[in-house]
Amino acid sequence: MKILVCVTSVPDTITKITLTDNNTKLNKAGVQFITGPYDDYALSRAVELKEQQGGTVTVLNVGEADAEPVIRKCLAIGADDAIRVNAEPTDAYFVAEQIAAVARENSYDLILMGRESIDYNGGQVHGIVGEMLGIPSISPVMKLDIEGSTAKITREIEGGHEDLEAGLPLVLGCQEPIAEWKIPNMRGIMTARTKKLTVVEPAGKDTLTQISSYELPPARGACKMIPAEEAETLIRLLRTEAKVI
């Protein structure tokens, strides 16, 4: 089985977001970049499937050279090789076009992504890629097993989940608990250095959106503390002051 895992290089979840250049750019100074947590789930499941059933796992990132540490970490976790499409990923449609171009060339059985990026939260790249390739896309996937050429999938829905079956190839947007996050071991880190990372140039240049500026949310007002012995007051305040109940 040939699996492609698409990963983003994103600011760590504990990052405090700040802006620069007159609020037209996110401030990258001092920001630690990590693999998107959902992409990590996708990669971990891909490596598990390879360990069980054989095959290859290729990691793909559309991004600039500064994403390479994140790509190397994915190789250390167990991917066999990597492709970086050398471009600033400035729009979901553009990113999808790049992924679809790589997929057309290499025909993968499974294309795994995260359910959404944790920076721009679009939740759309898997659907657009599925559409471009003319194959089904399913998200958010919380369980995935492969039996022959059939995928058995559990997808989260509001208030529960549904079990699905579909033939390969497929594009899936993954989330927990599809697999345990894997942490690279020493041997993985050593071998990752020599694994192949191919850099290719972008295939298209269509963008459909353009960010003009950023804003930060206004700070919440001070927290009104209510003594525990007067807890009932809270309910009254929620009705008369906050007017939410």
Added chain:
Amino acid sequence: MSVLIFAELEEGAIKKSSLEAIYYGSKVAEQTGTTATALVLGEGSTDELAKAGRFGATEVLHASDARLNEGNALAYASVVAEAANQEGANIIVLAKSSLADSMAARLAGKLKAGLAANVIELPDLSGGFRVKRSIFTGKAFAITELTAEKKILAIKKNTITPEETDATAPVEAFSPVLNDTDFVVKVTNVEKATGDILLPEADLVVSAGRGLKGPENWGIVEDLAKALHAATACSKPVSDLDWRPHHEHVGQTGIKISPNLYIACGISGAIQHLAGVNSSKVIVVINKDAEAPFFKSADYGIVGDVFDVLPRLTKAVKEL
């Protein structure tokens, strides 16, 4: 030319979030000097369809084919695309949901449309078509220009306060072409809590964390939720430990919610937890540790033991 709104049915009724989308779409139609068409897929009663008019739609397209009763993102995307072409709609509005998100992504690919997810305000049409959308899970906003001719706006809950009028909108039957290729994903089993308030749709949410000590103690959380007609939610460790089902987990790696009221009980307020709930209108924190970081992001706080405070709050709600 028209603004097309995808109105999602849940057990035959238009979802509350979709009524908000219809109202939002009708405002975009006013801004752009056009009409607002609501598209309803699957069997729904006349009463339900009439709601679309009361929330601002000027026309309702209804595809009542029973094959559309089950939410199927692939088939829905094809049908919405066909409706958009028929109506000449360049702007498509929908409320974010598990189904609508998947549908919207396919639709963006089909129509080569710019998709803005998590839109939180009406568009700004002074110079281009700009929307404000929430990014970094609510930690920032991006003012985004949609430069393509076709545009999809996926709005977040509580983006606009809908107003219901007694307006009526004509309902037109719509018979889209259904392709077998859109039905290749087979649903073999569905497990869904019935009768509960769906978390992403809920106006009020009572949430609890590891401070509850164990799943056997959830009764006090559920009692307060029931008294308030609220949905229940939980922190990640709680769902990781299987104390609560995964679909209740909120935060960076869980569901993102923006209710009117979020009550956090025995949750420390880690940044990854806050990411999923920080756009709630009012946040209440109940924690026995006065230093818990969550108090910094709260509107009301009680330093106290949940086992003492929650039952008293429930009683106070019942006495309202």
